[in-house]
Amino acid sequence: MDENWIQVIAVYAIPVIFAITLHEAAHGWMAQRLGDPTASQLGRISINPARHVDPVGTLLVPGLTLALGGAMGAFALFGWAKPVPVDARYFRRPVRDMAWVAAAGPGINLLMALAWALLAKLVLIGLGAGESTSSMAASLTSPIAAEYALRVAVAGIVVNVALMVLNLLPLPPLDGSRVVTALLPPSIGWRYAQLERYGLWILLILLFSGVLGAIVRPVTAWMLKSIVTIFGLR
Numbered sequence: 176m177d178e179n180w181i182q183v184i185a186v187y188a189i190p191v192i193f194a195i196t197l198h199e200a201a202h203g204w205m206a207q208r209l210g211d212p213t214a215s216q217l218g219r220i221s222i223n224p225a226r227h228v229d230p231v232g233t234l235l236v237p238g239l240t241l242a243l244g245g246a247m248g249a250f251a252l253f254g255w256a257k258p259v260p261v262d263a264r265y266f267r268r269p270v271r272d273m274a275w276v277a278a279a280g281p282g283i284n285l286l287m288a289l290a291w292a293l294l295a296k297l298v299l300i301g302l303g304a305g306e307s308t309s310s311m312a313a314s315l316t317s318p319i320a321a322e323y324a325l326r327v328a329v330a331g332i333v334v335n336v337a338l339m340v341l342n343l344l345p346l347p348p349l350d351g352s353r354v355v356t357a358l359l360p361p362s363i364g365w366r367y368a369q370l371e372r373y374g375l376w377i378l379l380i381l382l383f384s385g386v387l388g389a390i391v392r393p394v395t396a397w398m399l400k401s402i403v404t405i406f407g408l409r
Contacts, residue, residue: 186323190331194287194338195256196227198280203259205279209272211265219259227256270357270364277353284339288398291331292406298325299408336398340391346378347371 200221203214214220219227228234232255266272302321343351347370356364370377381387403409 186326187330187334189327190291190334192224192228192233193222194284194331194334195233196224197222197283197287198338198342199227199256199259201279201283202261202276205276206259206261206265209266209275211262213262213265214259217260227259229255229257232256270361274354274357277350280350281339281342284335284342288332288335288339288402291328291335292402292408295325295328295332295408296406298328332402333399336402337391337395340394340398341387344390347374349374349378 200219203220206213207215207220221227224233236255261273261276263269263273298321342349343354345351345355347368352368352371352374356368358364359367378387381390
């Protein structure tokens with residue numbers, strides 16, 4: 176493995192693992208709030224990545240999509256964790272509540288993107304502090320530490336925004352499809368949900384053909400630009 180790939184892994188490993196695994200933990204947390212204890216009983220409402228990591232979906236596939244990013248333009252991230260089990264029989268209104276469970280995943284990705292943006296802002300403030308007597312500022316103004324922290328923070332923003340936008344696509348089994356199902360009349364929603372059996376294959380075809388990147392890239396770019404503007408990260 177060459178030095179460039181070691182650097183890429185060092186920067187992206189933490190943001191990717193936490194973006195994907197906390198996405199799943201959020202599903203379990205919301206399900207518990209709505210009455211389903213399944214995820215909690217299995218220990219899946221946890222910030223421990225080991226409880227959520229899927230060797231293929233969390234490690235191998237994101238690595239491959241980063242490596243083959245040229246096929247997708249600026250969008251070069253795709254992956255998944257072990258799905259959190261949800262038993263809709265516990266819900267008072269299964270279709271509506273499943274939509275809330277689904278929305279919790281992209282929601283936590285948005286929160287993480289904002290948290291990484293805040294970290295990036297703090298690092299930039301530290302870099303501008305100059306000769307400060309504060310130990311925190313001094314650590315942030317260390318060139319190596321500051322550069323690494325800033326690169327990880329930027330990666331965290333990009334990873335979480337990309338995963339949020341991807342998961343909000345209305346294609347089963349992505350989270351956006353659960354929300355769409357809740358909005359459709361029951362008879363149409365049921366038929367729409369049947370696409371899930373083909374969803375992963377459709378996604379992979381769209382991914383490696385470059386179509387997925389063409390769909391996701393403009394929305395991702397707009398959201399990244401908005402976060403940069405809000406936090407003053409220019």
